Amino acid sequence: MADRIVPLGEKRLMDVKLGELGSWLGKRDFTPNGVLASIRNGHDRYYNKYINVKKGGIGGVAMLLVGYVALSYMWEYDHLKHDRWRKYH
Amino acid sequence: TSKSPCLPRLVQLSHLHTSPNSQAPVPALPEKGGKTRHGIIPEEIFQLLYPKTGVTGPYVLGAGLLTYILSKEIYIINHETFAAACMGTVIIYGVRKFGPDVAAFADKLNEEKVQKAQEVKDLAMTSLAQAVLDEKKEQWRAEGRQMLFDAKRNNVAMLLETNRRERVHMVTNEVKKRLDYQIALQTLHRRMEQEHMVNWVEKNVVTSITPQQEKTSIAKCITDLKVLAKVQQAKATA
Numbered sequence: 001m002a003d004r005i006v007p008l009g010e011k012r013l014m015d016v017k018l019g020e021l022g023s024w025l026g027k028r029d030f031t032p033n034g035v036l037a038s039i040r041n042g043h044d045r046y047y048n049k050y051i052n053v054k055k056g057g058i059g060g061v062a063m064l065l066v067g068y069v070a071l072s073y074m075w076e077y078d079h080l081k082h083d084r085w086r087k088y089h
Numbered sequence: 090t091s092k093s094p095c096l097p098r099l100v101q102l103s104h105l106h107t108s109p110n111s112q113a114p115v116p117a118l119p120e121k122g123g124k125t126r127h128g129i130i131p132e133e134i135f136q137l138l139y140p141k142t143g144v145t146g147p148y149v150l151g152a153g154l155l156t157y158i159l160s161k162e163i164y165i166i167n168h169e170t171f172a173a174a175c176m177g178t179v180i181i182y183g184v185r186k187f188g189p190d191v192a193a194f195a196d197k198l199n200e201e202k203v204q205k206a207q208e209v210k211d212l213a214m215t216s217l218a219q220a221v222l223d224e225k226k227e228q229w230r231a232e233g234r235q236m237l238f239d240a241k242r243n244n245v246a247m248l249l250e251t252n253r254r255e256r257v258h259m260v261t262n263e264v265k266k267r268l269d270y271q272i273a274l275q276t277l278h279r280r281m282e283q284e285h286m287v288n289w290v291e292k293n294v295v296t297s298i299t300p301q302q303e304k305t306s307i308a309k310c311i312t313d314l315k316v317l318a319k320v321q322q323a324k325a326t327a
Contacts (some may be wrong), residue, residue: 018286046106049108050122053118055098055121056121057121057122058184058188059124059128061130062128062129064123083165084162085162086162089160089162
């Protein structure tokens with residue numbers, strides 16, 4: 001099952017065992033260059049799967065918009081708390 | 090272990106926003122993007138939950154989540170909810186109705202772009218192929234130059250040969266002239282010697298004939314003639 005020994009810091013997230021999660025997080029590259037690299041990586045993955053295709057559907061853009069809506073809702077939640085209908089849930 | 094049946098599904102989840110297309114140089118664009126259900130939920134979630142919860146699993150999950158966030162007022166119903174519902178309706182209606190047409194239009198634009206690029210590429214290819222043919226022709230011509238050199242070499246050889254033969258002729262002629270001169274000289278010598286000798290002998294003989302000898306020779310001639318006449322007469326009468 002293991003074809004070669006991969007150092008812990010370079011394993012993909014889904015290959016990391018639950019107990020190793022802490023040390024895996026510690027080994028990840030949190031320098032600005034590393035953060036930028038991971039952002040670029042994620043962008044490339046999303047872009048090449050949903051947008052950079054011949055016949056892309058609405059999913060590529062729609063998921064981004066839904067994510068934007070959800071994120072902006074979360075950022076405004078403290079302000080929206082005052083519109084709650086009941087005080088105790 | 091209990092985790093191993095989930096592992097393939099988790100691995101599949103890790104393909105949530107990845108694609109199997111390799112990043113090799115100039116890969117062809119994939120035809121379709123990642124699949125999404127209802128436009129906003131990636132298909133991988135449904136595949137992930139299918140073994141445990143069947144087809145309705147993700148929908149039940151969605152309904153449960155919705156109930157939870159509504160009841161705990163994590164999502165608050167206010168005037169914006171109404172606005173969002175109206176906008177959502179209009180957007181969904183518009184996408185359903187005009188989606189295919191917009192997609193066809195965009196495809197047509199893409200087609201035109203690709204066709205223009207293809208034309209440029211075809212033009213470049215034909216011109217380059219023509220250039221290759223021309224180059225080959227030039228190489229063939231350069232090979233033909235060898236024949237030209239051979240012909241020129243033949244010409245030069247012939248000129249040299251002609252020259253050599255001319256000179257040989259000249260040499261023989263000159264030698265022959267000199268030899269003829271020598272021969273003529275020798276014959277002249279001999280002839281002059283001969284004539285001189287004959288003249289000298291004649292002169293000597295003539296001077297040596299004394300008058301006395303002349304008389305006796307004439308008398309002898311006369312007697313000889315008389316004898317001859319007598320013989321002749323005798324022959325005539327016999």
